[in-house]
Amino acid sequence: MTPIRVLIAKPGLDGHDRGAKVVSRALRDAGMEVIYTGLRQSPEQIVLAAIQEDVDIVGLSCLSGAHNSLFPKVVEGLRAKGAEDIVVFGGGVIPDADIPGLLAAGIEAVFTPGTSLEEIVSWVRKRVQKNHE
Amino acid sequence: MSDELRQLAKAISKVENLDFQALADAATLPLDSAAVHVIGVTGPPGGGKSTLCNQLIKELAVHHRVAALLVDPSSPFSGGAILGDRIRMQALVSNPNVYIRSLSNRGNVGGVASSLVSILRLLMHNGFQYIVIETVGAGQSEVKIASIADTTLVVSVPNLGDDIQAFKSGILEIADILIINKADLPGADSLYSALRESAQNPRLGWTPPLCQTVATEGLGISALLEEIHRHGHWLRQEGRLLEKRKRAAKFEVLELSRMLLQKHLDSVPAEVLARNLNRRGINLLQKLDKIYDELLNTFSEV
Numbered sequence A: 001m002t003p004i005r006v007l008i009a010k011p012g013l014d015g016h017d018r019g020a021k022v023v024s025r026a027l028r029d030a031g032m033e034v035i036y037t038g039l040r041q042s043p044e045q046i047v048l049a050a051i052q053e054d055v056d057i058v059g060l061s062c063l064s065g066a067h068n069s070l071f072p073k074v075v076e077g078l079r080a081k082g083a084e085d086i087v088v089f090g091g092g093v094i095p096d097a098d099i100p101g102l103l104a105a106g107i108e109a110v111f112t113p114g115t116s117l118e119e120i121v122s123w124v125r126k127r128v129q130k131n132h133e
Numbered sequence B: 001m002s003d004e005l006r007q008l009a010k011a012i013s014k015v016e017n018l019d020f021q022a023l024a025d026a027a028t029l030p031l032d033s034a035a036v037h038v039i040g041v042t043g044p045p046g047g048g049k050s051t052l053c054n055q056l057i058k059e060l061a062v063h064h065r066v067a068a069l070l071v072d073p074s075s076p077f078s079g080g081a082i083l084g085d086r087i088r089m090q091a092l093v094s095n096p097n098v099y100i101r102s103l104s105n106r107g108n109v110g111g112v113a114s115s116l117v118s119i120l121r122l123l124m125h126n127g128f129q130y131i132v133i134e135t136v137g138a139g140q141s142e143v144k145i146a147s148i149a150d151t152t153l154v155v156s157v158p159n160l161g162d163d164i165q166a167f168k169s170g171i172l173e174i175a176d177i178l179i180i181n182k183a184d185l186p187g188a189d190s191l192y193s194a195l196r197e198s199a200q201n202p203r204l205g206w207t208p209p210l211c212q213t214v215a216t217e218g219l220g221i222s223a224l225l226e227e228i229h230r231h232g233h234w235l236r237q238e239g240r241l242l243e244k245r246k247r248a249a250k251f252e253v254l255e256l257s258r259m260l261l262q263k264h265l266d267s268v269p270a271e272v273l274a275r276n277l278n279r280r281g282i283n284l285l286q287k288l289d290k291i292y293d294e295l296l297n298t299f300s301e302v
């Protein structure tokens, strides 16, 4: 009954927003409440928005190549504010070689181009359910 | 500070999810503080409500703590929602005087979320001095905001076409302050003439002023703020503000009762409901009436 709340954010200067919008709509169509913050957010702004909106999970989208520096900062920011229960995941144009580093930094899943939307939706649902248990 | 904010955010979620304990706790918090000004902003989709809220909040937050509740519609198919009003308020997120919360209307008609008044109580309790509410893009029937806000701003824009008639016969009536936004666009002058007459109609001793703004440029905002404060001042005389808040508190009871009824009705297949009304007609209505009567007794014990 209680809808899952998701923040979809675009950190940094990257202007590619199609992926973020497509993923947002897929989550909406799966019954979730999706807060979309728009382009060019700093990691700090994303952390504050996630806390103010009391979301279960934050999805980061990056196609510019800056994921290695930006994604971990969001995880660190949430931890610094005692909000480590908010899950962070992400997607975009991200080389396979970078994924293990991101996972180790606390980004729990990374979805690259070509991933089906069903796969993303079902991962989010399962991950948030696990947190609620 | 951020810890307190986190707790507030979580309390709002519980109320939104109609958690009985959270609703009951919220109901113990006062709604009558004259130190708080609740400002509602409504108007057609895309009229610039969020952009305008952004400008108002920026100014108000220079000296005060401001909370914003931004309501967007849920999808009738999935029940999910994309809440995008924040996009127009990016600069406010790191302002320590500002708290922004996006809300889905969760299928509630009328332009707002059904738990909105309970959320107002939480925000008042947390010391916010201004609370700005943006409704879903409104046409004729989304007038519930007037039962909740102290001051209702109705936004109109040039070139609504035939919608101007609907606008005039609908939400125009609830305006305490009427705004022509996008005053930079052609057609603003003829809209001004069209609305001037309606605006100058006094209603219960208050004549709604007509303001012109260009929200994207911040033009007309200080004049609008003056009118908002003037209305706030007027409300604080002769107990008018208290009357407004009493109405909001009644609205809260009404909305919560309605939500509970809806929850139960939703658990019965539509055709069963319809068949029962069809077969049992007057008996069913009389029984409903009796149940409501008993309900009222519960609520009116002194």
Ligand code: B12
Residues within 6 Å of the ligand: A008, A013, A014, A015, A016, A017, A018, A019, A020, A022, A023, A058, A059, A060, A061, A062, A063, A064, A065, A089, A090, A091, A092, A093, A111, A112, A113, A114, A115, A116, A117, A120
């Ligand atoms: C369309 C496009 C554009 C459009 C963007 C339109 C828009 N508003 O989005 C335009 C033409 C504006 C553009 C501009 C540029 N682009 Co471009 N662009 C592309 C292109 C061809 C497709 C991107 C796209 O929209 N795909 C469709 C969407 C649906 O897919 P997606 O975003 O990948 O999303 C999927 C997954 O990645 C994942 N996902 C994405 N985000 C998220 C978020 C979450 C939470 C999750 C779970 C999943 C997820 O799920 C989605 C579904 O599977 C890519 C190449 C490519 N094949 O990826 C280059 C590409 C991204 N662009 C590139 C570049 C370099 C640029 C420019 C710098 C070019 C220039 N020199 O001017 C500019 C920069 C613009 C800016 N301001 O940032 C490079 C980036 C290189 C890099 N990372 O090292 C790419 C990879 C092309 C290339 N091979 O060189 N671009």
Ligand SMILES: Nc1nc2c(ncn2[C@@H]2O[C@H](COP(=O)(O)OP(=O)(O)OP(=O)(O)O)[C@@H](O)[C@H]2O)c(=O)[nH]1
Residues within 6 Å of the ligand: B044, B045, B046, B047, B048, B049, B050, B051, B052, B085, B088, B136, B137, B181, B182, B183, B184, B185, B213, B214, B215, B216, B217
């Ligand atoms: N020309 C002009 N455009 C404006 C003005 N105010 C807002 N806009 C633009 O109008 C569009 C919609 O603005 P929003 O603030 O999102 O409108 P809204 O009423 O909140 O929209 P919904 O919440 O979707 O109903 C944006 O592209 C704004 O930049 C204005 O005064 N003049």
Ligand SMILES: [Mg+2]
Residues within 6 Å of the ligand: B049, B050, B051, B084, B085, B134
């Ligand atoms: Mg809006």
